[in-house]
Amino acid sequence: MDKELILRLSKTFEESAHEQDGVEYWMARELQDLLGYFRWENFAQTVERAKQSCFTAHQPLENHFREVTKMVPIGSGGERPIDDIMLTRYACYLIAQNGDPRKEEIAFAQSYFALQTRKQELLEERIALNERLIARKKLVETETELSKTIYERGVDSQGFGRIRSKGDQALFGGRNTHEMKRKLGVPESRPLADFLPTITIKAKDFATELTNYNTKHKNLNGENAITREHVNNNRDVRAVLGKSDIVPENLPPAEDIKKLERRVNVNAKKLAGDVKRLPPKPDNEKNKKRQ
16 A cells, blocks of 8 residues: 555544544445445445444443434425434444455554553553542642641551551451551552552552541641541441442552553653654754844
8 A cells, every 4th residue: 555545544534534423433425435335235344344443342232333314405495314423433444344355445443543542551450550640649748748637646657557456457447557558559668559559549548538637627636546547437437439340459459550651651752762762853944043
């Protein structure tokens, strides 16, 4: 496939995309032409095979294939309804994968949508990773603030550890910090939160925020009073999670946050390296700066 055809098809596929409520999609009748199908009946068979692939991949069909009816003009000046389908980028990828690879348009689309879908997956993964990193750093800040608050109220670092473990026991259905580490396979020397999923980290942070606020607002003093406050807050947060059928102690462990940080930093360095490899400005641009 020559470079000119690739550039033309790439431009055509992008220009054919629609957007609604921030969601990008293609219309099946338009994709039919882009993929070189002259008869809707033939293209519809490819769409059905793509739907089966979607189902096999355990993806909800309605999230990627949405049947619609639209009006098209007819010779008499009137309009008539025809069936059409709104397709996500993933749906287009599946259609291309189930199409006739002998068609140049299909061969192009198979690579095009595969790459674009992978980019979207990588973007979503990066956003999820950053969200977890931010949540973990926020929890560290909140716990540091609470430790300072309760230190001023007669609780030392060992007392803070006991308070935190009692809070974990309330949040995790009776399992304290040590027991949760054992359940999730967390090294004893590492913080439990470094291996928790984002939702649980945020739950711990919210409960700790409440304890910090109420310790000041209620003027609580001593380990026993602050422990009761922290336990109650964690129980309340657990109850909120339970309304969404989330049981914190049953969630699987997440990737070690330290490994996650290293991977994000490596990706950032790669990006910086890419920037360094950009070509220098032309000489005329340099001359403009000297003037």
